[in-house]
Amino acid sequence: MGYIIKGITNVFNFSGSSDRTEFWVYVIAVFVVLWLLGRFALGVFSWTGSILTGRSLLWAVIYVILFAAICCRRLHHIGWPGILTILCMFPLFGLIVGLIPGKSSR
Numbered sequence: 001m002g003y004i005i006k007g008i009t010n011v012f013n014f015s016g017s018s019d020r021t022e023f024w025v026y027v028i029a030v031f032v033v034l035w036l037l038g039r040f041a042l043g044v045f046s047w048t049g050s051i052l053t054g055r056s057l058l059w060a061v062i063y064v065i066l067f068a069a070i071c072c073r074r075l076h077h078i079g080w081p082g083i084l085t086i087l088c089m090f091p092l093f094g095l096i097v098g099l100i101p102g103k104s105s106r
Contacts, residue, residue, distance in 0.1 A: 004029045007070050014069050014085075017077035023070055023098050030066050034059060064089060077102035 007026035010016070018026075038059050071088035075081065078100045087093045 010073070011066060011069055014072040014082055015076070016073050017102070018070055018073035019077060019102055020074075020098060023074045026070050027067065027094075027098070030063065034063055034066075067094075071097060074098065074102075079103060 003022045003025040006022065007018075007030070067088070068085050071094065072082040072085040074097055075084050075088070078097070079102075080097075084097075088097055
């Protein structure tokens with residue numbers, strides 16, 4: 001629970017670092033909460049023809065905003081520049097960033 005609270009309080013903090021545990025707990029918690037809210041409470045994830053509704057796009061933007069700072073801090077932890085946060089929006093790169101061991105805290 002502490003990792004989630006730390007992630008939410010630092011949602012606009014792009015400095016510092018985040019270890020793998022903090023990264024994964026926060027990312028999974030945000031994904032699950034947004035998915036549950038979107039699916040059951042707000043009915044966001046519905047398809048109209050071949051495109052997502054505007055509400056779904058808004059929901060995706062909210063997820064990107066919540067994900068950007070933790071990804072930037074994770075990149076700092078593994079010694080990569082924070083500008084690569086843009087690439088974290090691609091799922092495969094985000095997965096790789098989440099799996100790479102970071103700097104030792106000793």
